[in-house]
Amino acid sequence: MTFHPRLGCSTISFRHLDLPGALETIAGLGFTEIDLGALPGVCDHVPYILDEPxxxxxxxxxxxxxxxxxxxxxxxxxxxxxxxxxxxxxxTRHLDMLLSLAEQTEAQALVLPCGALDHEPVDALDHDLDLVAAELTAAAVRAAGTGVEIWTESLHFFRLCFNTERAQQLTDRLVGSGVGLVMDFSHIVASGGSPEDFINRFHERIAHVHLRDAVPGDINLSIGNGQADFAGGLKALADKGYTGHFSLELETRDVTNDQRPAAAARAAAAITNLI
Structure with missing residues (x-):
């Protein structure tokens, strides 16, 4: 089956494979684009100790x-x-290497997190959010000369900005920064939030969309096995004029590794019918 041309697949979906194996699997399924995972401890397709070679x-x-x-x-x-x-x-050195990687792979953007893997602030919440916004804004300034955009997954269930209200507080601080937002269905649903509420609030800033299913408290479900309303959410995005791309980020725990290719193909077919 031919998948929608705006639908790609994150290499995180096949993080159990080495990078060549993940890329071969994704291409073999019929995808034409990827998000490249470079997250230490989550996906080791890009070495954390990055240098020019x-x-x-x-x-x-x-x-x-x-x-x-x-x-x-x-x-x-x-x-x-x-x-x-x-x-x-x-x-700064690591940021520069990631920007160089994005530039050399002709990626549109580098995605950075919305704070530490902890809901509790290091200092006061306002101070922490100010720091996150300042770091993202500075990264966008540094990226400007490379032609690479900076995006942030502004709602991440495990990080500082773990729900819609925290995402709102961070986004308010990013006005005028040029930093785009990544919407992830699974993190929104896991936090108890509504994808349509997220879209209504942030549609003008959404630059990219991650797709995975979830239930409150659990982000690691295959599409169709959770409570995410993909039909309603994708329609809401379309109604707001979203023309960006989507990526399956199937870091799921409900299939075995050998079942992942078939699960990714089923998810891609289902989402293709909704875009």
Whole structure:
């Protein structure tokens, strides 16, 4: 089956494979674009210790696959933690390497997190949110010369901005920054939120959409096995004029690794019928 041309697949969906194996599987299923996972501890397709040779090697592997890269999903550390001068140097170096990877793979954007993997702020919540917004804005300024955009998954169930209200508070701080938002159905549903409410609030800022199913408290379900209303959410996006792309990010726990290709194909067929 031919999938919708705006629907891609994150390499995180096949994180149990090495990068060449993941890319071969995704291309073999019929996808033409990917999100490239570069998240330490979640997806090791991109080495965390990045230098110029490592960036070039990953870019060469991706180019050989023939797949287009929509975004690089990366992490430069907890954006709500204050940094020492040395830590600042290290974060800037890692950011520059991720931007170089995005540029060399011709990705549209680098995606950065919305804070640490903790709902509790390091300091006061307002101070933490100010830090996250400042770090994202600074990254966007640094990225401007590369032609790469900065996006953030503004609602992430495990991170500082874990629900719609926190996402609202962060987004309010990003006005005028040029930072785009990534909407993830699973994180919204897991937090007890509504995808349509998220779309109504943030549709003008949504740059990309991740697709996975969920129930409150659990983001790791295959599409169709949770409570996410993909039909209603995708219609709401279309009604608001969304013309961006979508990516299956199937970091699921309800299928075995050998079942993942078939599960991804079923999900892609279902979503293609709704876009």
């Amino acid at each position: 490592a960036v070039a090697a990953v870019a060469k592997t991706v180019a050989a696959s023939g797949l287009q890269v929509r975004s690089v999903n990366g992490d430069v550390g907890d954006l709500n933690w204050p940094l020492s001068p040395q830590a600042r140097v290290e974060r």
